[in-house]
Amino acid sequence: MAYQHPRFDAVRETDPTVADLIVAEAEREAGAVRLIASENYASEAVMAATGSAFTNKYSEGYGGKRYYEGQQVVDQVEALAIDRAKALFGVEHANVQPYSGSPANLAVYLAFAEPGDTILGMSLAAGGHLTHGHKVSATGKWFDAVHYGVRKETGRIDLDDVRELAVEHRPKIIFCGGTAVPRTIDFAGFAQIADEVDALLVADIAHISGLVAGGAHPTPVGHAPVVTTTTHKSLRGPRGAMILTDADHAKAVDRAIFPGLQGGPHNHTTAAMAVALGEASTDDFRDYAAQIVTNAKALGEVLAERGLELVSGGTDNHLLLVDLTPTAIGGKPAAQALDRAGIVCNYNAVPFDSRPPFDPSGLRLGTPAITSRGMGTDEMAAIGHWIVDVVEADGDADVEARVRNEVTDLVAGFPAPGINV
Numbered sequence: 001m002a003y004q005h006p007r008f009d010a011v012r013e014t015d016p017t018v019a020d021l022i023v024a025e026a027e028r029e030a031g032a033v034r035l036i037a038s039e040n041y042a043s044e045a046v047m048a049a050t051g052s053a054f055t056n057k058y059s060e061g062y063g064g065k066r067y068y069e070g071q072q073v074v075d076q077v078e079a080l081a082i083d084r085a086k087a088l089f090g091v092e093h094a095n096v097q098p099y100s101g102s103p104a105n106l107a108v109y110l111a112f113a114e115p116g117d118t119i120l121g122m123s124l125a126a127g128g129h130l131t132h133g134h135k136v137s138a139t140g141k142w143f144d145a146v147h148y149g150v151r152k153e154t155g156r157i158d159l160d161d162v163r164e165l166a167v168e169h170r171p172k173i174i175f176c177g178g179t180a181v182p183r184t185i186d187f188a189g190f191a192q193i194a195d196e197v198d199a200l201l202v203a204d205i206a207h208i209s210g211l212v213a214g215g216a217h218p219t220p221v222g223h224a225p226v227v228t229t230t231t232h233k234s235l236r237g238p239r240g241a242m243i244l245t246d247a248d249h250a251k252a253v254d255r256a257i258f259p260g261l262q263g264g265p266h267n268h269t270t271a272a273m274a275v276a277l278g279e280a281s282t283d284d285f286r287d288y289a290a291q292i293v294t295n296a297k298a299l300g301e302v303l304a305e306r307g308l309e310l311v312s313g314g315t316d317n318h319l320l321l322v323d324l325t326p327t328a329i330g331g332k333p334a335a336q337a338l339d340r341a342g343i344v345c346n347y348n349a350v351p352f353d354s355r356p357p358f359d360p361s362g363l364r365l366g367t368p369a370i371t372s373r374g375m376g377t378d379e380m381a382a383i384g385h386w387i388v389d390v391v392e393a394d395g396d397a398d399v400e401a402r403v404r405n406e407v408t409d410l411v412a413g414f415p416a417p418g419i420n421v
């Protein structure tokens with residue numbers, strides 16, 4: 001597939017080396033079945049806004065209170081992104097300046113905790129995130145982090161366990177949400193626990209914010225006074241993040257982002273975020289969000305029928321966590337074999353993993369990107385069978401080559417938004 005995009009003509013003229021790399025990446029993304037649960041295809045409009053004149057502008061501060069002149073237009077685009085975020089998620093306040101999810105979460109610590117305070121989050125090993133207090137993260141070094149996981153028998157969070165830890169440790173902040181949680185987060189249940197121990201509940205909905213926006217997952221709003229999210233996962237926006245709050249927590253969050261943690265906002269990202277939030281407010285996006293979940297369930301059914309074990313037995317959302325412990329192959333070689341076959345995913349720890357994080361037992365599979373290409377349950381069936389074929393083949397090059405060819409045929413029928421124009 002030869003990739004030609006008018007947006008890159010200038011790159012080709014100025015720097016053919018980088019142009020070649022852009023083409024190679026575009027062809028890789030268009031030519032594969034991309035199942036990394038945190039990735040997507042941003043729309044052509046989001047891609048174009050990301051590469052716009054807003055790249056050139058510095059804007060430390062907030063609308064009407066900046067440290068540079070020339071903000072006549074930036075103030076408008078930031079206000080637009082804020083208004084759209086507030087309307088879409090039904091919140092009183094939105095800060096759209098965080099550079100990405102980790103800085104957004106750091107800003108929450110800066111706003112609402114002191115170094116040494118106790119925080120409670122989901123462990124990375126069970127599906128949480130580094131910034132929920134993992135020991136190698138600044139959040140684990142600077143705060144006294146306590147972690148909940150999932151029940152071994154169910155693969156699900158048990159709120160009684162969370163409550164027990166909260167009552168014992170009295171955390172200042174409780175984080176809910178994660179990166180490998182295939183089940184609905186019970187925000188109301190977490191809020192009750194946070195109330196009981198007088199903690200601030202923070203919902204990190206980075207993975208599921210597109211589902212929340214599209215009505216395919218319950219909202220944390222009304223339960224968690226502070227919500228963080230990246231904008232490039234299921235929400236299909238540019239690489240960036242937002243913090244959504246009620247009015248009471250707004251000022252502290254704004255101060256923590258600037259001047260607390262960041263300098264100038266990435267205005268090109270803000271413009272693209274405004275576009276993405278507009279797109280996410282449409283009926284089409286609601287259909288898209290529902291289809292992500294339908295596709296994940298359909299994919300899970302095929303994998304389970306063919307004998308793969310799914311953590312928690314399936315999914316309520318956009319992702320599946322496959323536990324390969326009973327198979328001959330580990331998560332990393334399986335992910336590498338799938339990549340050779342044109343199916344891109346990531347190896348992942350599973351709860352109670354007997355293997356180390358760099359060579360764990362799991363595969364994480366997500367449907368946001370392939371759903372953006374218009375794939376549906378028929379394609380999920382085909383992909384599910386290919387995944388099992390490759391996993392069972394345990395490195396057999398003939399099987400990988402056969403699947404690679406079939407993947408190439410399939411993706412040719414489903415243009416990749418923002419890439420195939």
Ligand code: DSN
Pocket residue numbers: 037038101129179
């Ligand atoms: N890197 C993201 C993910 O893959 O889930 C989390 O930060």
